[in-house]
Amino acid sequence: MTNKDLADLIFPNITKSIEDYENLYPKRNLEEGAKVVRFAPSPTGFMHIGNMMSAVINYVLAKKSNGVFFLRNEDTDQARTVEGALEFIHHILNHYHLNPDEYEFNGEIKGNYGPYVQSERIEIYHAFIKHLITIGRAYPCFLTPDELNEIREYQTKSKKRIGIYGRYAKYRYLSLEEAAAKIQNGEKYVIRFKSEGDFNKKFIFEDLTKGKIEMPENDIDVPIMKSENKLPTYHFAHIVDDHLMRTTHVVRGEEWMSSIPLHYELFKAFNFKMPKYIHTSLILKKDGDTIRKISKRKDPEALMFYYEEKGYPYLAVIDAVLTIANSNFEEWRTNNIDKPFYEFPFSPKKMSSSGALFDLDKLDNISKNYISRMSAKDLYQEYLTWAKKYDEHTYELINKYKEDTINFLNIERESQKPRKDYENYSSIFNKSWYMYDEEWNRDLVYEFKNIKDKEEIINITSEYLNNYYDDSDSEEIWFNKMKELCTKMGYTSNMKEYKENPDKYKGNIADFSTVIRVVLTTSSMTPNLYDIMQILGKERMLKRLEIFKERY
Numbered sequence: 001m002t003n004k005d006l007a008d009l010i011f012p013n014i015t016k017s018i019e020d021y022e023n024l025y026p027k028r029n030l031e032e033g034a035k036v037v038r039f040a041p042s043p044t045g046f047m048h049i050g051n052m053m054s055a056v057i058n059y060v061l062a063k064k065s066n067g068v069f070f071l072r073n074e075d076t077d078q079a080r081t082v083e084g085a086l087e088f089i090h091h092i093l094n095h096y097h098l099n100p101d102e103y104e105f106n107g108e109i110k111g112n113y114g115p116y117v118q119s120e121r122i123e124i125y126h127a128f129i130k131h132l133i134t135i136g137r138a139y140p141c142f143l144t145p146d147e148l149n150e151i152r153e154y155q156t157k158s159k160k161r162i163g164i165y166g167r168y169a170k171y172r173y174l175s176l177e178e179a180a181a182k183i184q185n186g187e188k189y190v191i192r193f194k195s196e197g198d199f200n201k202k203f204i205f206e207d208l209t210k211g212k213i214e215m216p217e218n219d220i221d222v223p224i225m226k227s228e229n230k231l232p233t234y235h236f237a238h239i240v241d242d243h244l245m246r247t248t249h250v251v252r253g254e255e256w257m258s259s260i261p262l263h264y265e266l267f268k269a270f271n272f273k274m275p276k277y278i279h280t281s282l283i284l285k286k287d288g289d290t291i292r293k294i295s296k297r298k299d300p301e302a303l304m305f306y307y308e309e310k311g312y313p314y315l316a317v318i319d320a321v322l323t324i325a326n327s328n329f330e331e332w333r334t335n336n337i338d339k340p341f342y343e344f345p346f347s348p349k350k351m352s353s354s355g356a357l358f359d360l361d362k363l364d365n366i367s368k369n370y371i372s373r374m375s376a377k378d379l380y381q382e383y384l385t386w387a388k389k390y391d392e393h394t395y396e397l398i399n400k401y402k403e404d405t406i407n408f409l410n411i412e413r414e415s416q417k418p419r420k421d422y423e424n425y426s427s428i429f430n431k432s433w434y435m436y437d438e439e440w441n442r443d444l445v446y447e448f449k450n451i452k453d454k455e456e457i458i459n460i461t462s463e464y465l466n467n468y469y470d471d472s473d474s475e476e477i478w479f480n481k482m483k484e485l486c487t488k489m490g491y492t493s494n495m496k497e498y499k500e501n502p503d504k505y506k507g508n509i510a511d512f513s514t515v516i517r518v519v520l521t522t523s524s525m526t527p528n529l530y531d532i533m534q535i536l537g538k539e540r541m542l543k544r545l546e547i548f549k550e551r552y
């Protein structure tokens with residue numbers, strides 16, 4: 001019996017060779033330097049910020065080099081598949097406009113290098129496994145779950161390395177005839193890679209992020225095909241896929257770094273050229289005085305739901321991710337304020353190897369700046385879209401008061417130094433609720449400052465609204481009238497004079513206008529009062545004064 005006979009016994013229907021597949025998926029016809037990258041998440045959990053970092057970097061690398069960005073569904077761990085996880089990946093890529101050039105979803109395939117779903121590539125993997133068995137680099141292993149447990153327990157207790165290697169890999173020594181007999185007998189088996197490595201020897205691996213690293217050779221006979229559904233493991237599948245899909249750069253999380261010795265040996269066993277690797281930093285967060293890994297269980301911001309629910313503009317989130325991916329991104333952004341993010345010259349070398357500290361305050365800052373530069377109309381549209389999905393009440397109000405809302409959002413916007421008060425769409429309402437009469441009628445808590453006397457407040461506001469204010473006044477006239485009344489009622493509009501002789505006056509123009517501001521809005525901190533009064537209009541303001549009289 002030969003290795004080939006055993007391979008035929010295990011895969012009787014597999015007839016294509018590796019060369020056949022290489023011909024089916026030829027070298028891509030791309031310009032020099034074009035990068036072929038893939039985002040290859042497993043649908044075993046919902047997309048998190050670490051996945052997002054890989055997706056963004058992949059997108060930038062492909063876009064900047066006129067390359068290809070494809071999406072591969074790595075669904076070989078079917079027992080751990082989470083319902084909705086795959087749909088969520090597509091949703092997020094779509095939401096962030098990180099659309100892959102090649103993918104497969106809901107029966108639609110785009111691209112010539114598919115299928116892009118690993119469970120649909122089983123025949124391809126089997127051809128590659130068959131090849132390894134034929135050349136004596138893979139074998140069936142009949143260790144039972146109990147035996148595997150025993151080995152693991154023994155290795156743990158005696159502080160040995162965990163895994164099937166050396167004398168633990170007992171089925172690598174089985175004769176071909178014995179192996180064939182067991183298979184014909186219906187015994188369960190997995191296919192293991194037959195490692196030729198020596199753990200005591202080292203090799204040099206060059207990671208584009210971390211540079212040259214010395215690592216011990218792999219000597220573990222890892223399973224490459226599972227027993228129950230004959231699917232490959234991730235380690236094996238990604239070697240085959242990245243080879244046939246002609247990947248040039250693998251961007252993946254740092255947690256895969258320790259698997260490099262195995263992947264290195266697998267590529268070598270096939271004589272395939274390894275793609276280049278960019279291992280992205282772990283994402284860290286500050287927690288009190290300590291810095292720790294961000295946690296999907298403890299930190300809501302670890303999962304990608306968070307940013308959409310809060311209503312962060314998608315471009316602000318991408319900028320925040322790039323800010324922690326590359327230390328020079330922020331500077332680049334300052335100098336290239338309007339450039340699309342994918343023009344940033346991302347450099348793997350500028351990734352921190354000790355981890356990337358993700359900070360929500362930083363995101364808020366980026367986002368505030370970003371929102372401040374949007375036009376009021378665009379912001380309104382985004383706000384409306386967000387509210388429709390996440391906040392029905394707000395949606396109804398801002399839909400009803402469309403013009404008012406746009407006008408309010410436009411206050412102090414179109415200027416050299418626009419206001420920066422919103423970090424996301426969900427924070428707008430808390431800073432604008434007083435513009436909506438329905439909201440206004442709820443629990444009113446007035447934040448008066450220096451002048452608190454009810455009679456005086458009513459006098460000032462009533463006098464101004466009834467006898468001075470006119471909806472058609474320009475801001476200048478409006479302010480002059482305010483100063484006029486202010487002086488007439490015993491206050492001063494001359495701040496210098498007030499500082500020198502405070503006892504001569506009841507207060508100054510700031511105290512005076514604060515009264516009107518608070519009666520109309522409840523808050524002493526609002527955007528420009530003139531604009532607010534223009535939006536509300538005289539009639540509504542007079543009604544508010546009446547309500548004030550009853551409720552204060």
Ligand code: GLU
Pocket residue numbers: 039040041042074234238250251252253256
């Ligand atoms: N399916 C792997 C994961 O989700 C992908 C790693 C890779 O990109 O190769 O972690």
